[in-house]
Amino acid sequence: MSDSSPQSRAGLLQLLKIWPFVSRYKTILVLALCALVFTSAITLTLGQGIRMAIDQGFLAASMQSLNQTLLFMMVLVVCMAAGTFVRFYLVTWLGERVVADIRQAVFNHLVHLHPSYFEENRSGEITSRLTTDTTLLQSIIGSSMSWALRSVITVVGALIMLMITNFKLTLIVLAAVPLVLVPILVIGRRVRVLARRSQDTVADVGAYAGEIIQQIKTVQSYAREDYEKKAFGVEVGEAFDVARQRIRQRSVMMSTVLLLAFGAICLMVWVGGRDVMAGVMSGGDLAAFVFYAIMVAFGVASVSEVMGELQRAAGAIERLLELLAVESLIQSPERVREMKATPDYHLQLDQVTFNYPSRPDRHALHELTLNIKAGETVALVGPSGAGKSTLFEILLRFYDPQQGQVLLNDVDIRELNLQQLRQEMALVPQQPVLFSTDVMTNIRYGRPDASDEEVYAAAKAAYADEFIRQLPQQYHSYLGENGVRLSGGQKQRVVIARAILNNPRILLLDEATSALDAESEHQVQKALDALMQNRTTLIIAHRLATVINADRIVVMNEGRVVAQGQHGQLVQHSPLYQRLAELQFSQGGAEIA
Known part of the structure; x- marks a missing residue:
């Protein structure tokens, strides 16, 4: 526990860090606090009504006084009910609104983070923070926090009324308060540590389940269902064990608080009963006391219970703040430069060297220099791991090189606005990416303001219109997660339609036709040929037959450019290209020349 104490002291301070989100709604907060104080004051006033009912009604045998007192108490109860309605509505609204703002702020931050962050952190855990942790905060802000404030106000007000009623008996109550607070403070530290661990284990469970569900075909094809059930059971068991420890600590805290609090009440009633019998105080005063x-x-018991929830909330806030504190390694510069209109070269890579963060000792690109003219079609070929896809990621600024620079229209892309840079390009990846929505939305993702007619035209240009029209709701057909309801070739054509609609200046094609059958490939290749007219195009190709007619073929190996030229030249002068060609063309070197 030596290292948990400073964490515990800082734990509840995490709750203060959501104040910027709460302070946006100061009017609602003030009204809710007023309603809270109002209902607490009425609750305290009920004690005086009880005293009057006993002393002036029951003991005085006065029916009139009893009726008046009970009528007064009924008015108080009605006012308390109205105040409770206002308090509950405003506090709950505030909790929902603040959590929605936090969730939006976290998501807005996430979509701007550098891609390598999501490679180093599991998506399931990030999603858990965005959903589970914010849901926990909603229950805390919307109910528990209000209940805790109400309890604190009630305790303070009740202590004041106790002193006014009988100072001697109040000393007994005050002596018990520190005894009650000790277990809250001591055990509360352990609860917070366990609360953070519990949230982490729940995130692990969600991440594990999400990965298995996403890869369910692989799991079933290898008949690993029983193994995964056992492995998931271990994850669930670990989460339950941590939750069980947290629940046990909270149970100990609550039972200890109740024992001490009501033990003090029993002692106080015993002392007060003797004073009533001795005539020192009235029965009404004792009842009110x-x-x-x-x-x-x-x-106090409510505060002790809520403290456990607040400790959990502190853990959730800590996890959310960790996300908000992450700074993206890829950002637009403070001073943005404009691109020149008529450069000599459209794209230039000058001595670019890049290592992935996960592999700092191995070059993905090494002193790579490449000049690409505007409107030129350049094919990138080479063995796996040569750096072709990495080159695309550098151009899109998913990563920045450690050395060298990339120029777009004679301007370093790190000096350009990030969104403007990426709007200049359209990427058609080897593995098509679709969203869990309809066809229209997926194609329009390339240009949200496009009309329906423009979407239809893009689909026709990608030779996707025919099969889309055959879907149950045509362009409004739901595609499922990552387009699971389409074949590989159909998904690729939808993605190509998205790129066509985007109408970029630079096309990045990563084996864009690899998932298509021969007929579809022929049709889409015609569409791509038309799309590539008068725009710069980079094509990653593993099948050399698809890029023989490119303006230039660049051969890459181990992150370097080892040769470039046209097909016939490379067959004659590049041993690596010749070997690749011999492996792919069945009739030997003479035929490929």
């Missing part, structure tokens, strides 16, 4: 003492006991 017991009422206030019970309020103190329940208030």
Whole structure:
């Protein structure tokens, strides 16, 4: 526990860090606090009504006084009910609104983070923070926090009323308060540590389940269902064990608080009963005192219970703030430069060297220099791991090189606005990426303001219109997660339609036709040929037959450019290209020349 104490002291301070989100709604907050104070004051006033009912009604045998007192108490109860309605509505609204703002802020931050962050952190855990942790905060802000404030106000007010009613008995109650607070503070530290661990283990469970569900075909094809069930059971068991420890600590804290609080009340009633019998105080005063003492006991017990929830909330806030504190390694510069209109070269890579963060000792690109003219079609070929896809990621600024620079229209792309840079390009990846929505939305993702007619035209240009029209709701057909309801070739054509609609200046094609059958490939290749007219195109190709007619073929190996030229030249002068060609063309070197 030596290292948990400073964490515990800082734990509840994490709750203060959501103040910027709460302070946006100061009017609602003030009204909610007023309603809270109002209902607490009425609750305290009920104690005086009980005293009057006993002393002036029951003991005085006055029906009129009893009726007046009970009528007064009914008015108080009605006012308390109205105040409770206002308090509950405003506080709950505030909780929902603040959590929605936090969730939006976290998501807005996430979509701008550098891609390598998501390679180093599991998507399931990030999603858990965005959903589970924010849901926990909603229950805390919307109910528990209000209940805790109400309990604190009630306890303070009840203690004041106790002192006014009988100072001697109040000393007994005050002596018990520190005894009650000790377990709250001591055990609360352990609860917070366990609360953070519990949230982490729940995130692990979600991440594991999400990965298995996403890869369900692989799991079933290898008949690994039983193994995964056992492995998931281990994850669930670990989460349950941590939750069980947290629940046990909270249970110990609550039972200890109740024992001490009501033990003090029993002692107080015993002392007060003797004073009533001795004529030192009235029965009404004792009844009112017991009422206030019970309020103190329940208030302290409520605070102890809510403290556990607040400790969990502190853990959730800590996890969310960790996400918000992550700074993207890829950002637009403070001073943005404009691109020149008529450069000599459209794209230039000058001595670019790049290592992935996960592999800092191995070059993905090494002193790579490449000049690409505007409107030129350049094919990138080479063995796997040569750096072709990495080159695309550098151009899109998913990563920045450690050395060298990339120029677009004679301007370093690190000096350009990030969104403007990426809007200049359209990527058609080897593995098509679709969203869990309809066809229209997926194609329009390339240009959200496009009309329906423009979407249809893009689909026709990608030779996707025919099969889309055959879907149950045509362009409004839901495609499922990552387009699971389409074949590989159909998904690729939808992605190509998205790129066509985007109408970029630079096309990045990563084996864009690899998932198509021969007929579809022929049709889409015609569409791509038309699309590539008068725009710069880079094509990653593993099948050399698809790029023989490119303006230039660049041969890459181990992150370097080892040769470039046209097909016939490379067959004659590049041993690596010749070997690749011999492996792919069945009739030997003479035929490929």
